[in-house]
Every structure is written in structure tokens, then in C-alpha cells.
Amino acid sequence: MVGGGIVGKACALLLAQQGMQVALIAPRPPAAAPEADQWDSRIYAFSASSQALLERLRVWEALNPARVQPVCDMRVFGDASAARADVTAAGDLHFSAYAATVPQLAWIIESGHVERTLDTALRFQHQVHWHDDTAAAFLRDHDGATLTLAGGDKVRAACVVGADGARSWLRDQCHIPVSKRRYRQLGVVANFECELPHQDTAWQWFLGVPPKLMADEEPANGEILAILPLPGRRVSMVWSADEGHASELLALSPEALAATVMQAASGAVGRQFGALRCITPAQGFPLVLQRAEQFVQPHVVLVGDAAHVVHPLAGQGMNLGLRDVAELGRVMAAKESFRGEGELRLLRRYERARATDLLSLTAATDGLHRLFSLPGGVARTVRNTGMRVVGGQSLLKRFLIGRALG
Numbered sequence: 001m002v003g004g005g006i007v008g009k010a011c012a013l014l015l016a017q018q019g020m021q022v023a024l025i026a027p028r029p030p031a032a033a034p035e036a037d038q039w040d041s042r043i044y045a046f047s048a049s050s051q052a053l054l055e056r057l058r059v060w061e062a063l064n065p066a067r068v069q070p071v072c073d074m075r076v077f078g079d080a081s082a083a084r085a086d087v088t089a090a091g092d093l094h095f096s097a098y099a100a101t102v103p104q105l106a107w108i109i110e111s112g113h114v115e116r117t118l119d120t121a122l123r124f125q126h127q128v129h130w131h132d133d134t135a136a137a138f139l140r141d142h143d144g145a146t147l148t149l150a151g152g153d154k155v156r157a158a159c160v161v162g163a164d165g166a167r168s169w170l171r172d173q174c175h176i177p178v179s180k181r182r183y184r185q186l187g188v189v190a191n192f193e194c195e196l197p198h199q200d201t202a203w204q205w206f207l208g209v210p211p212k213l214m215a216d217e218e219p220a221n222g223e224i225l226a227i228l229p230l231p232g233r234r235v236s237m238v239w240s241a242d243e244g245h246a247s248e249l250l251a252l253s254p255e256a257l258a259a260t261v262m263q264a265a266s267g268a269v270g271r272q273f274g275a276l277r278c279i280t281p282a283q284g285f286p287l288v289l290q291r292a293e294q295f296v297q298p299h300v301v302l303v304g305d306a307a308h309v310v311h312p313l314a315g316q317g318m319n320l321g322l323r324d325v326a327e328l329g330r331v332m333a334a335k336e337s338f339r340g341e342g343e344l345r346l347l348r349r350y351e352r353a354r355a356t357d358l359l360s361l362t363a364a365t366d367g368l369h370r371l372f373s374l375p376g377g378v379a380r381t382v383r384n385t386g387m388r389v390v391g392g393q394s395l396l397k398r399f400l401i402g403r404a405l406g
Helices: 006-017 048-056 111-123 169-173 243-251 254-269 317-333 344-371 377-391 394-405
Strands: 022-025 043-046 068-071 073-077 093-096 106-110 128-131 135-140 145-149 154-157 160-162 178-194 201-208 223-230 234-242 276-278 283-292 300-302
Touching (some): 006 128, 022 154, 043 048, 043 111, 043 317, 068 223, 106 111, 106 223, 135 169, 169 300, 178 243, 178 254, 201 254, 223 254, 243 283, 254 276, 283 344, 300 344, 317 344
Parallel strands (some): 160 300
Antiparallel strands (some): 073 093, 135 145, 145 154, 178 276, 201 223
16 A cells, blocks of 8 residues: 555555555654644545445544534535625525435544544554555566565565555556646635634635636636534635635735635625634645546556546545545455456456546536636526526435435
8 A cells, every 4th residue: 555645544444454464655644743722724524425434444433523523504606696686695506414314414524633543543453564664666567566665675565556646656657647637726725713603514605717817818717615614613714716816815814814715705695604713824735637547457556636636626535535445445355266456357346336436526526617617697697597496406406415425
């Protein structure tokens, strides 16, 4: 297993619990700092399928309930909302856990807290051999693959799992081509304390293309602002912003950033959160659409961001990676006794099984992003009318919630 993020650690733990010997190659994290008054800027929305996997790994029950925030409602606003007088706090599109007869739509948890809990679980899993090192060389033969570590040690494996992120070293070693499209945006993230209760609600605004980019010769992308609930009176912001605008946001003082977010999130529906106070430094990460042309080769399989990266507007990237893990575990558990773990015929079962899920989610996230980047009043009218029509169809909304839950 190459890679030590949430997906890589979850995969190592799952395969070990299924009786496999796993070598995890990743630098060990530094000693954890006390969490009481510190909140990670990077958070994830975990779906029901991800929660089921973490529960199966006996990690979910070990999470601190005070760091886990359920999402019971989601309200989405189109880019024409601020100009309409009929917009209410319900939004153009409202998803409700109550209406869908589920306890919650998702859970918001900090990345660092989940990783630290996985680290603890791995320390008690004797079938995982954690190499506090990085891979430096990869050699494959008919029977398996050999990884040479930076410190000189060698690790022999029947199958090497690449969970080493969007810039995967293992994927490069295997010369697997990647299709990639830059959105020319950064995801700007920060956490805030809010004056008013967030009512377990996630909010998202399609802000459209910034006016100063309208006249650019190069097509501009529409910006998206999401405000997600955290435990207590705290919220987390994810602002998908044009690179230039993102640089401006990252350069703001905490007070100026809070004021900017309050202004962008107010519009015609009032101030849902009251005054905001920034409690974590703003961070930015580039947004891309990326997919490896192969997820598997003999003795090699890619999971998570090493295989695919999608736009964060639906908050499904981590869930997609954890569904990779669950499917790989299923394929390995159902393996015939006469097959090796790295046999291509076996690994292709995983690749085929993941194709539909990835295709549908990519089409949905990239399609929505393109739709809200189209210029002109006609395009704006069509997309916002369509959003309100979807919002009035309860059966369609239940289907969409089911897909999001995994």
C-alpha cells in the first residue's frame, strides 16, 4: 500500500481485517496535538456508504462525537437568487433528511481527526506493517512487484495499491496516462464561529462568473460558495473561486475574510449565520478534473485520488475513494483460491465495478459546473428554472439523495 491518507489507511485496515498481510508505505504523522480548541480547515462530508465502511473497520465508534456533525438539511441557491424577490431561506433546491426518511444526509468531520483515529486503529492491527518511509523505485515481474524504499529496504508484494493522491508516484512508475482538465480555480477553505445556530444545515450558492471576468477572452468558470455545519456554533467554508479571486481571498485578514463571506452568503435571504469570526487560517488547493486511463495493471491497482479527482461542489470526492476501498475489499474477499491477488483478470473486476459510479458522479459534478459557467441571461434563466423544477419534484429529490448517500 503506497500512500497514507484516509483512503490509503482505510484500505490497509480493511484488507488486513480480511486476513491479508499489508505493508503500508507512508511517513508516519507527527505526534497529534490536543484537539480541544483546534479545528482543521480541511473537512469532509461523509456519506452513509462511507460511514458504513468506517463502522465495519471499527473506526466510526472511536471517533469523538463532539467532532462529528450531522447534516440534516441542504439548501442550494442558483446564481439568479440575489436578483429575485421570491427567494426564501428554503433556497431554490432543498434536500431534507426528514422528507427522505433518513436520519441525516451526511456527517461533517475534520480530515485530521479521521486520520488520527485510523492511525490508532492501525497500531492495533498486527497484519499491517507500517514502513515510515517513501518508495523510491518500483520493479515488476511475472510474480509480483518489488518496492525499494528511500532508506534502502525492499518490500515484495503480489499486488501494490496506489493510494498516493492526485500526483501519484506509483501511477507515474506504471506509465498510466491521465486525462486532466484544470478548472483554473482554487478551493479556498476556512472555519468560522457563527453568531446564530446553523441548524444542522449545509448551504451552497452558485455565484456565477465574477463580473470582472465576463470580458475575458478565455471562458471563465462560475464560482461556488458552500458553508457546512461543524459541531457547536461553527461552520466551514469551501469557496471554489477563480485563481485571481482566490489569491485575493487568501490575502485577506481574518476579519476581512469573515466580512467577505457574510456578504457573499447574504443575498436576498438574509444573514443565516449572523456575525462570523474566522478561527482557522484560510488555505487554498487547485481544482481539477482528472482520471487515470487505467485503474489496474498486473499487480497494481489505483484507488482514491490516484485514480480520479472530481470537482468538490457535491462533496463526494472522499466518498468516491472510500467506495473504491469497499469494492476492492469485496473483490479480494470473493477471490477464487487459485488466483493471485495481483492477477489482472481479478483486478479488472474492481475496475469494471467502479466505472459506472465514477462516470455518473463525474458527469453530475462537471456538468453542473459547466452549466453555471455559461454566460448570458438565457442560460441563467434556463438553469435556475431547472433547479426550481427539480426542487418541486419529491421523487427526483429522493433519488438524488439516495445517490449521494451511496
